[in-house]
């Protein structure tokens with residue numbers, strides 16, 4: 001009996017070759033050769049599994065799905081099988097996590113470096129300029145963040161040409177999917193546990209993923225360091241949040257495992273309900289806040305009025321632990337990423353020579369637009385570059401012909417607009433066949449992937465309490481689309497199969 005939910009068009013059923021594909025040589029390279037019957041069965045099981053395990057997001061077709069939990073949910077977009085990834089590069093990405101955690105902390109303490117590096121961006125990018133204003137107010141106040149919590153995700157692509165693992169960016173604010181990422185890992189392990197034999201694949205090759213548990217533990221340890229039993233953790237959210245279940249997973253673990261309570265507020269609510277006590281404690285609606293975890297506030301869209309900026313300043317002035325602090329937030333900007341790639345800059349922040357070499361090895365080409373030689377090269381070969389504004393949240397990068405047009409425009413106008421962007425070497429990862437599942441429909445396609453490795457860092461004065469790699473997220477998108485981003489609707493959640 002055919003499984004109704006899976007009537008074509010799904011997985012490009014037409015012309016599905018059915019020859020037995022030899023997997024032992026290059027596992028998962030022949031997934032498009034898998035027997036259609038087996039794909040249908042795994043697809044059905046995966047859709048059931050994700051519904052039963054909370055691998056879900058709000059459905060954009062349902063009005064209330066971004067506000068009311070339990071309403072209008074749909075499975076999160078995912079890849080049916082994990083993406084193969086060479087174990088040596090996996091180990092390299094994991095080794096880099098604690099080094100990047102330390103680098104962020106060191107750079108964040110150099111207020112002058114942050115202000116100087118971003119001084120020209122300040123003139124042309126209103127959003128970054130407002131962040132810098134808050135940062136300079138903190139410098140003037142001599143504000144010290146003795147307890148510092150970072151929940152980062154460093155994103156990489158494996159460059160096919162150079163065979164190098166290259167960093168796309170380091171996210172120091174609102175790193176999405178610590179919750180849903182572990183569910184995709186568990187989904188894939190479950191599918192390979194049941195169907196691995198037919199496919200010649202072993203579930204043990206999908207590395208364990210404990211992102212949400214390690215992030216929740218770091219948040220709980222930060223709450224402990226703040227040392228006020230009545231205090232709560234506050235997550236800053238957008239009013240409409242279809243990725244709320246990824247956030248709720250984190251707070252579910254925080255409450256159930258660590259018995260730490262969390263409240264959800266928008267920046268506007270903090271402006272209305274927040275106040276500072278004379279000794280600098282933050283009260284919201286009368287509750288003392290020990291840790292503020294930002295899952296909004298990373299994009300200009302989150303600051304529609306002065307109210308949100310007042311709230312951001314109030315939070316920063318308080319003695320609560322910010323995740324991220326304004327300094328950590330600025331350290332994660334693309335402009336700083338580009339500055340750190342300049343010769344001998346890393347030596348200012350890291351002591352260990354091997355660590356410096358490891359970090360430098362994963363830097364792609366990164367340039368400001370001040371370099372006429374590189375601008376000329378980019379105008380001649382725009383496909384080899386990506387132009388990036390200081391924006392987070394996905395969907396803002398400039399590719400191909402648009403790179404040439406924008407560079408020519410900036411050259412002609414000679415505007416300072418140039419300081420609002422950085423140029424980055426375009427990375428070409430391997431294109432692999434895969435099955436992308438969205439809204440219950442399976443799309444057989446060829447895709448590229450980006451590996452995100454989470455890092456958790458907690459420090460109190462000289463004591464480093466947490467500094468670890470804490471899980472991973474693989475994002476897979478059709479190779480034809482330039483932009484990535486799951487929330488932005490281009491990519492699906494995936495995991496990795498070590499080869």
Ligand SMILES: N[C@H](CCC(=O)N[C@@H](CS)C(=O)NCCC(=O)O)C(=O)O
Pocket residue numbers: 171173174175176177238241243246247295296298392393394475484485486487488491
């Ligand atoms: N609404 C927010 C979304 C937060 C968000 O966009 N985060 C950025 C880093 S700043 C990010 O991690 N992007 C990669 C995930 C993707 O592909 O969509 C949330 O709480 O989830």
Ligand SMILES: [Mg+2]
Pocket residue numbers: 169170171392393394
């Ligand atoms: Mg980002």
